[in-house]
Amino acid sequence: MDLLQDVLSFLANNIFNEVAILIGLIALVGLLLQRKPSEEVVAGTLRATIGIYILFIGVEVFVGGLVAFQTIVASAVGLEPPAATATLADFLTNHGGTVALVITVAFLVHVLAVRLFNTRYVYLTGHLMFWISVVVTAALVQSFGDLSQWTLVLAGALIVAAYWTVQPLYIAPLMRRVIGSDDWGYGHTSSAAAWIAGKAGPAVGSREKHDTENLKLPRQLSFFKDVNVSTALVIGVIMLVAMAFADATVLSEQAAGYNANMNPWIWGIVSALRFAAGIAILLFGVRMFLAEIVPAFKGISEKLIPGSRPALDCPTVFPFAPTAVMVGFLASTVVFLILMAVFAGIGWFVLVPPMIMLFFPGGAAGVFGNALGGWRGAVIGGAVNGLFLAVGQALMWGALSDTAPELATLADPDWYIITFLIMGVSAPFGGGDPAAMIWVATAIIVVAVAVWVFILKRKGLERPTESVGEPGSALEEVGGPEEVLHRR
């Protein structure tokens, strides 16, 4: 009995709590399931593990740049920088193992749900599978405190799986209008902004009359497509402007903290570059472990659910209206920067422009808006995304201030909705025993999503042209690529 206890506690402390080892194991199982040659299994497992450590280093560099930016901009507008009692790095260290298990369990639950409820779309956007698991875990820990790991894993996995199942499904009718086929679904956490753009589109215009692809945008804008460049540039410019107005003591203190001999202005530029570099490192780490894990997820879903369609990342819609991407991105950025000034002016919050989230979700909302409402739809889509990101960041920072506040600056629209949904549903049960109450909140969310899936499927069945998920028809359409080629 004691031996069993020892083994279990060894596993809990050394394997399930150590995110890098856990991710390595998940990758190992995935590579073995794909029957990869042994040298690739070893290399892939190591790459996935190293990816996690790179992610940690990236988070550290990014947070350093973030704090510098927030401190200087806050000082320039006479506000306190956003406060927090915890950091994303600590959260990933303490709860990273839980997050890794949430991804795995949630994927299995999701595949089961797609198979059982015949919902067609399997979520395969790897980095968002990771981040949504982080967000849901953080929101649960923030709401219910530190519960046992398996409670968090199971409750988190159920909520995450519910989201992965319903998100591609509810946006599917619009997605088919955008890509003109059902070859793949939309699996991205910008879905709320994209959906609003698509729904608002017909009210403001039409693709036939106002297609963005008839517009000519200045070529110089194209460098914004490289998010490393746009992040460094925009953060750098705002940083330098803010430094001109910031308190001199704050400024020299911050600069001296980095390097006592450095000129504060150079420090400002260095900080902005480090901010961008931190995000690039962070993304590189995530990319390294995803490259080993996502193919296994894809293989598993294709085996278990023949005829299913993958729900994919937002850039898969970009080729259908590249100019709309830029229109959506610009509208997003303009709205965000205006709100940044407004929030600072009224003394509410010091926002950080999240260039990646302004570009990708903004661009996607632009494409959805254009498909149903031309350039006016694209502008509205982008603007809605900018609004989501500004208001969301200001609210979510405080909401997650005891777990991982930096998530607020890395978030897409759906992250905010999910966080506030979990915290809102959990709030009334704050008084009871958290270990029991977490199940009440989880049950409410999962049942609500199940009802939603049921309604979406009924609607789909009533309109056969937009039928959602019939395995027979899915199999028949496997010869789809030729069709797509002809259309092009």
Add this chain to the structure above:
Amino acid sequence: MNRKGIDEPIKVITVCGVGMGSSLILRMTAEKALSEMGVKARVEATDLSSAKSMAADVILGQEMHTDQLDGAAPVVVGITNFMDTEGLKQKLEGPLREQGWLE
């Protein structure tokens, strides 16, 4: 003599904005297409910033990105549908033959 694409792998990179979502899906499509064509290749997904420094033989990505990567590799192909294996095979056949990487 070791012939590229036939005896030793060519280096293919798939590109998207940050190198982890759509480029990874494209990597799997490209691996399938190239193996069906009988071309030996190692495929890697990456982001726009890194693509230029990777000395690849073939770059695949959506036109929005490949436009900016002209000349960064001997073969640069723009794609629209990230899942379309057949379409990718058709697009690759000519250029790969031209380079002598496809028999």
